[in-house]
Every structure is written in structure tokens, then in C-alpha cells.
Amino acid sequence: MIQASLKKQLHGEQGEFQLALSLHVAQGEFVALFGPSGVGKTTLLRCLAGLEQPEQGSIKVRGDTWFDSSNRINLAPQQRQVGYMFQDYALFPNMTVYGNLAFALRKGADKKRVYDLLDMMDLGELQHRKPNTLSGGQKQRVALARALASEPSLLLLDEPFSALDAQIRVRMHDELLRLQKHFGLTAIIVSHDVGEVYKLASRVMLMQSGAIVQQGIPIEVFSAGQTTGKFRFTGEILAIEPMDILCSLTVLVGNQIVRVVAMPDEVAKLNVGDAVMLVSKAFNPMIIKL
Amino acid sequence: MNRITGKIVAIESNAYMSLVDVAAENVVFTATLLETPETVEYLKIGNLVTLLFKETEVALAKNLDGLISLRNRFSASVTHIDAGDILSAIALDFSGKKLVSVITTRAVLRLQLAVGDQVEALVKANEIALMAGHHDH
Amino acid sequence: MIIDWQPLLLTFKLASVTTAILLCIGLPFAWWLANSKMRFKPVIETLVSMPLVLPPSVLGFYLLLAFSPAYWFGQWLDRVAGLRLAFSFEGLVVASTIFSFPFLVHPIQAAFQNLPRSLTDAALVLGKSQWQIFTRVLLPNIKPALLSGTVLAFAHTLGEFGVVLMIGGNLPNQTRVASIAIYDEVESLNYAAANVYAGVLFLVSFLILLAVYWLNRRAAK
Numbered sequence: 001m002i003q004a005s006l007k008k009q010l011h012g013e014q015g016e017f018q019l020a021l022s023l024h025v026a027q028g029e030f031v032a033l034f035g036p037s038g039v040g041k042t043t044l045l046r047c048l049a050g051l052e053q054p055e056q057g058s059i060k061v062r063g064d065t066w067f068d069s070s071n072r073i074n075l076a077p078q079q080r081q082v083g084y085m086f087q088d089y090a091l092f093p094n095m096t097v098y099g100n101l102a103f104a105l106r107k108g109a110d111k112k113r114v115y116d117l118l119d120m121m122d123l124g125e126l127q128h129r130k131p132n133t134l135s136g137g138q139k140q141r142v143a144l145a146r147a148l149a150s151e152p153s154l155l156l157l158d159e160p161f162s163a164l165d166a167q168i169r170v171r172m173h174d175e176l177l178r179l180q181k182h183f184g185l186t187a188i189i190v191s192h193d194v195g196e197v198y199k200l201a202s203r204v205m206l207m208q209s210g211a212i213v214q215q216g217i218p219i220e221v222f223s224a225g226q227t228t229g230k231f232r233f234t235g236e237i238l239a240i241e242p243m244d245i246l247c248s249l250t251v252l253v254g255n256q257i258v259r260v261v262a263m264p265d266e267v268a269k270l271n272v273g274d275a276v277m278l279v280s281k282a283f284n285p286m287i288i289k290l
Numbered sequence: 291m292n293r294i295t296g297k298i299v300a301i302e303s304n305a306y307m308s309l310v311d312v313a314a315e316n317v318v319f320t321a322t323l324l325e326t327p328e329t330v331e332y333l334k335i336g337n338l339v340t341l342l343f344k345e346t347e348v349a350l351a352k353n354l355d356g357l358i359s360l361r362n363r364f365s366a367s368v369t370h371i372d373a374g375d376i377l378s379a380i381a382l383d384f385s386g387k388k389l390v391s392v393i394t395t396r397a398v399l400r401l402q403l404a405v406g407d408q409v410e411a412l413v414k415a416n417e418i419a420l421m422a423g424h425h426d427h
Numbered sequence: 428m429i430i431d432w433q434p435l436l437l438t439f440k441l442a443s444v445t446t447a448i449l450l451c452i453g454l455p456f457a458w459w460l461a462n463s464k465m466r467f468k469p470v471i472e473t474l475v476s477m478p479l480v481l482p483p484s485v486l487g488f489y490l491l492l493a494f495s496p497a498y499w500f501g502q503w504l505d506r507v508a509g510l511r512l513a514f515s516f517e518g519l520v521v522a523s524t525i526f527s528f529p530f531l532v533h534p535i536q537a538a539f540q541n542l543p544r545s546l547t548d549a550a551l552v553l554g555k556s557q558w559q560i561f562t563r564v565l566l567p568n569i570k571p572a573l574l575s576g577t578v579l580a581f582a583h584t585l586g587e588f589g590v591v592l593m594i595g596g597n598l599p600n601q602t603r604v605a606s607i608a609i610y611d612e613v614e615s616l617n618y619a620a621a622n623v624y625a626g627v628l629f630l631v632s633f634l635i636l637l638a639v640y641w642l643n644r645r646a647a648k
Contacts, residue, residue, distance in 0.1 A: 051548050077551040084552040090545035094567035103563070104553045150553050244374035246392065263345055263379070263390065266291060282324045283416040 001027040001186050002154070006047055006057030006067075010210060012038045019043055019054075019210040027062075030180060030187045032201035032218070034194075040210045041190040042087075045156045048188070049084050050077035061154065081106070083152030083185070085160040089143040091131035097142050098127040104149035117145040120182075121175070137168040141175070148179060155180065157189040161196065166273035170236070173199050194222060195275030198234050219277075231280040237272050251276060292348065292389045294319070294341045295424050301327060301335060308333065310420065312341055315385035320361040321418035332422040340421045347417040348391035350380065351410040352401050362413040368405050373398060382411060430623055433600055434608035438628075441516070441604055442584040445523040446531075449580050452524070453531040457576075458561065460532070461539035476533075478526045487593025490522050494594060512594075519595045519602055523584045531580040538572030539565065571643045578639045582632050 005022035019040040025031050033041040046052040048059060050066065053074055059067040066075045092100055101114045118124050121141045131139060140160065147155060157176075161169045177200060180187050191197050197204050198218045205215040214221055219234055235253035242248075247267040249260050260278060262270075270276065296314030303309070303326045310333065312319045319341055327333040354363075366389065370381035378398045382389045391411060403409070460472065478486060494512035495501045504510045512518030542565060550560045566573065588606040595602030597611060605624045612621040 046548075049548075049552050051551065077548075078554045078556065080552070081554050082552055084549065086545045086549060088543060088545055090543065090549035092546060092549070092564055092568070094564070103550075103555075106554065146549075146553075244377055245372050245379045246374075246377065261346065263291070263392075279419065281416055281419055283322070 001025055001029075002048070002059070002061050004048065004057065004059040004067075006044075006054035006059065008040075008043065008047065008052075008054045008056075010040055010043060012040075012209070014038075014209075017209045019047075021207075021210070021212045023205075023212070025186060025188065027186055028184055029203060030177075030189070030201050032197040032204045033188065033190045033207055034192060034197055034204050034221075035207035036192065039207045041207055042158055044207075045084075045158055045188065045190060048154075049082050049156055050075060050080045081150055081152060083147035083150060083155040085143050085147050085155070085157045087159045087162065089131070089139045091139060091142055091146070093131055096128050096130055097123055097134075100131070100142060100146050101149045104146045106150055109151070113149060113151070117149055120179070121145045136164055137172070140164060140168075140172055144172075144176065144179070148183065153186065155185045155187040157187065159190050159192070162191075162193070166271055169196070170199075170273045176200065194218075195236070195273070198222075198275045199236070231282055231285055233278045234275055235278060237270055237274050237276055240267055240270060240272060249276075251278065253278065292341075292343050292345060294384075294387060294389075295338065296341060298333070298335050298337050298339055301333060303327060309415070310339075312339060312420075314341065315364075315387065317364045319364075319413075319418065320415045321420055322416040323420065333420075337422070338424055340424060342419040342421055343413050343417050345379065345390045345392040347413055348389065348393075349412040350391050350393055350397075350401065350403070351412060352403075352407065354410045358412070360412045361415040362418065363410050366409060366411050368403055368407045368409060371398065371403060371405060382409070384411070430620055431599075431608075434603050434605045434624060435627055437516075437600065437603065438585055438605040441519055441523060442581050444520050445527060445584045446577060446581045448520065448524050449527060449531045450577060453528060453576070453580075454535065454566075454573075457532045457535035458539055458565070460536045476529050479529050483526065483587065483589025484593055486526060487522065487590040490518075490525070490590070491594045494518055494521075514594070514596045514598060514602060516601055519591055519604070522590045522594050523587060526587060526590050527580040527583045530583045531576040534572040534576040534579070535569065538569035542568055571646045574642060575639050578635055582635050585628060585632060 002023060002025040006019065008019040010017055010019050021044070033044065035041060043052060047054050054067065054069065056069045057067070058065065058069065065071075065073050066080055067073060092103065095103060098114065098118070101117060102111065105111070105113065118127055121144065123141060123145060126134065126138060131142065134142065143160070161172050164172065173196065179185070189200060201218055203215060204218045204221050205212045206221060207213070233253045235251040235258070237249055238252050238257065239250040240247060242264070243261070245264075247262050247264055249262050249267070249270070251258050251260060258278070294314045296312040296319065298310060299313045299318065300311040301308055305326070306324065308323050308326050310321050310323060312321065321341065325333065332339065364384055366382035366384040368380055369383045372379040372381070373395050376395060377392055378395045380391045380393065380398070380403065382391060389411065460468065491513060492498060493500045494504070496505050496511065496513070501511075501513065504512060510517060512521055546564055546568070547560055550564050555563070586606060588610070591602065591604055591607060595604070595607070597603050597607050603611070605628055609621045609624045612618070612624070
């Protein structure tokens, strides 16, 4: 769906560096850009949306050329119509929740889409409220709904959940995945939260000073041959309970709930909602035929 | 999780698995892995690795005598005992490194373990996992 | 006592016309200043702010020279548009517009600059034109600044004296605004009339400013 290769000079905190990378994203894929701040993740998103212009390269989306430096083609953001979720939500303060969504509709689009989205995102009650009366999580839902109201085929998310607390973040992740599947969207998310990447993305690209240094499915990229454990799963912590001198972790792995034992000092660094990897030696599991 | 960093000093492998000897603090540990130097890049003699093993896999012995199949045994001194109803956590000092063993409180009583005791810690080779690099804390 | 209401009417006419023109020019100008990354922007900003620091008579003097048919600009205006700006109401409007420009532009420019850049970006990716963004996203979100800028420019025009005296003189129904009339009446020891003009200006200015502060306080809630 997306084929892009671009170059752009950037001024980072550690001086000048070049954003230079190529990117291929398949239809319906959910890709995460992961890396420390100031490596060009946001700039890459902005270049895709047309809010910034690369110095060199090309961006093709589903066969259409959005940008091509050699042919001097550069579609305006208005013509690209991607869905974009900004870090600061960027809700229009002068409009109500309903107004924000209605403003996002394409010309001639049915107003029903607004009501559908309000319904889907559970925003019906809030539709007459102005953004500055909403909580962080509510603003986030409105921002996502607004991004979807313009019927984008490509959704770009710039650290959309970084300001939310863990529980709301987990809920938003579920919501986002559901909507992404529902609308068959291709999505690119900028994140520096490992758990978030695990949960959302089918592919992660590690970025370092303007380049993609590694990519693959999150589990491979993040644990890339680091441990020799053969019995390895990632899951989300549902509960942490003290148990005598030890602690018990309840972890959701896929759709199974498992319990593992951990030492109190290991648990001190963990919170409910965190993504964890459970590793065991291949020798340990016992096998029972079903 | 217990972590000890050491250097790979020997690798014995067939087509499917390896016995990796890792020297750390004058003790040679052995880990059985379902990996071979062909499948895992860092399995090379001289490489720095971290041994990982769970607290509950560390057995303790006092005045150990005779032959034993366990590959990994090392002397340590007891620095703290946290006794629970069923299980107890025994903090060990192994050449300046802090390790923990979790055994039954019943065993603590039977061994008459006390802070300051010298004990032998035992870990089966197939309970030790390896991680590339230095991840000691 | 017979009071000539003409100077007061003329003052309000001048202030209204000037403010209307200022809004048309100043709004887009403030928006441009807020977004421009031009190298000469500080020079332009300085020029806009000059009326804040210059004695009004300096500005008036230069405008008088510029408008005078004896010089090329005045000649050119006369020939092309048949306009004689010196000692005319039109001249006063032009001078007041320049003189009150910073009062309108400054608060509005600051407000545009304070709006998060992401609002414009968000509207752009939603496919909105620059005009739609300006009228439906940016303007509605700088309402308080728009109000204070407009009112300050209006109130400032009401009170100007030096520029008007220099280029307008004291022609009844043409350029004799209230501030000039007050000076004139005092000169001829007609304190009662001066009192009426002064009182009206004082009261109107007070009420306008009060309204602005009150409205902005309500908007901030």
C-alpha cells in the first residue's frame, strides 16, 4: 500500500542528522515506529501526511504518487486525506465533540457517519461538550473518532496514548485495534512504549538517528535472540498479588490466563497492564496429551 | 531471577543441543541449551553471557559429600533468611554477588540454616538459560 | 449654551471607518506576521510598532509632507485618484489607520502565535482549505484577542490628537474631531463646551474598555 523512500536533513538535540529510509507497508498492516525521541519518527509521519516535505525521494500510496522529488510532485495534505492523531489531540476548542467530528466529514458525506462513530466510541453523552471540559481519555477518543470521520485509508498516530494512565491506555489499545480491523485501516503508530508496540503492531521498525536499523515482528525485534529460552510468550499483567514470601502474577497470554511466581524485587518494577515476556527452558514444560 | 555474568569457556554440541561452560567468579557453570553455535550467534568461546536461573531452582546443601550428577555447584554464605509459612527465601553471598534460593521452610529447619552458614548451592544445568551480554545488576 | 455635536459625530465616524479598514487589513496582516519565517520580519514588525513610540507629531509631519500636492506622492494621488489627503477626512482616515495599526495587530498576532500549530495541521489533513481553516478554526479561537484588538484600535482613534492636528487642521465637518474641538474651546475660554466633549470621550472610552475586560473575563471562565 505504501512505498516510500525519503531523505531529509533534521536538526536534533545532538546536532544535525539525516532522515534517510525506505518504508514498505502492506494494506491492513499495523506498523509501529519505535525508538528514542528525536530520531525522526514524528517527521516521518508528517512527511507521509504532507505536513512536511522531504528533500529527496518519493512516496507512493496504492499506486498514486503523493510525493516525488524528481518530478516535483508534492500533493497537499488536503489531497492526501490521511487520518492523523496528534500527540496533543489538536481538538478544535471552539467546536463541540459533535462539531469536531462533523467538521472532519468529507464534502457530501452522510452525517450518519458522525453518529455511528459517536456510538462506536461511546461518545454519545458527550457530543454537546466542548473539548476543554473533557478528560484526557475522553479527548483521546474524540481525536480518534475525528481522525476516522474523514474516511481515511491510512491512519497515522503520533504517540497518541503517552499522556494517559495505564488502565485507560489498555482500553484505548483495544478500541483502536477493534476500529482498525472494522474499517480495514492501514496504520502507523509512533511509540516508545514496548508494551504498546507488542499489543498493537504486527511489525515494528526500530529507528535510530534517522534510519530504520531493524524491523520485524515485535517479539523478534525486542528479544532478538537475547535469551535461549525456547518456551517464550508475551502477555499482559492482569494482577499482582503477594503470596507468602513470593508474589503471584496473573498474566493474559493470548486468550489464556496463566499464573507465574516471581520474587518481590522483580515485581517492584512491574505494573498491571505492563507487557511482559514469560520465558522458560524447553526442558521444563510437562506434556499431557488431550 | 538470579543473574551471573561470565565468559564462555567451552561448548560441546551435537546437531540439536549444546552444553555451554561459562566461567564466573572461579566457578565453571554449565547450561544445557536446545541451541547450537549455528543457530545462536553469540554462542562463541570468549563471549560474555549472563546466566539466568530462577530462585526456586536453587537447592542448598550443607556438608555435601559424595558424587552428584548436578553440574552446577558453588559455595556461598547465607546473609539473610526470610522465612514464610511454606517457603523461605535464603539470600546468599557468592563471591560478592547476591543470589537467592527459595526452598521450603521445612528444609530450612532440617538443615538448621542460620545467617553466616557456609552452604553449597546446586542448580541443574537444564534450569540455566543464557542471555547475550552483561545484564548483571 | 449651544453645543455643536458635529465634532463628536465626526470622531465616532472616523473611529468606525478606521476600525473597519483596520480589521480588513490588520487581520490578514497579523496572521501573515504570525506565520511568516521571512528574514526581514523584524524590520516589518518594527515599522508596525513605530506609532507606539513616535511622537504623533512626527508621524503627522511626514504624512503631511507625503500627502501634500507639492510632493510626488500627493501629486500622484491627486492625478490618479483625484484624492487630496491633506486637510481632508480621507486623509484623517489614512493617518489614523497607520497610527492605530499596532493596537489592532499586536494582540491578534500574539493570539495567532499562541494557537497550537497542530490545530492548523489537523484541519489540513482533514482536507480543509486555508480559507476554511482561517474562518472556522483560527478566528473563532482568538475571539478575545480579536475583541480587544478591535476595541483598542477604536478607542485609540477616538483619542488621537497630534496626528490629526498636523494633517487635518481644524476644518468644521471635515477634520474638526472632538479632541481638536476640546483644545479649540479651551483656547477660546469656552470651558463648558470643552467639558461636554471631554466628558463624553471619557465616559465612552471608560465604558468600552470596561466592556472588553468584562467580556474577556467571562470568556476565560
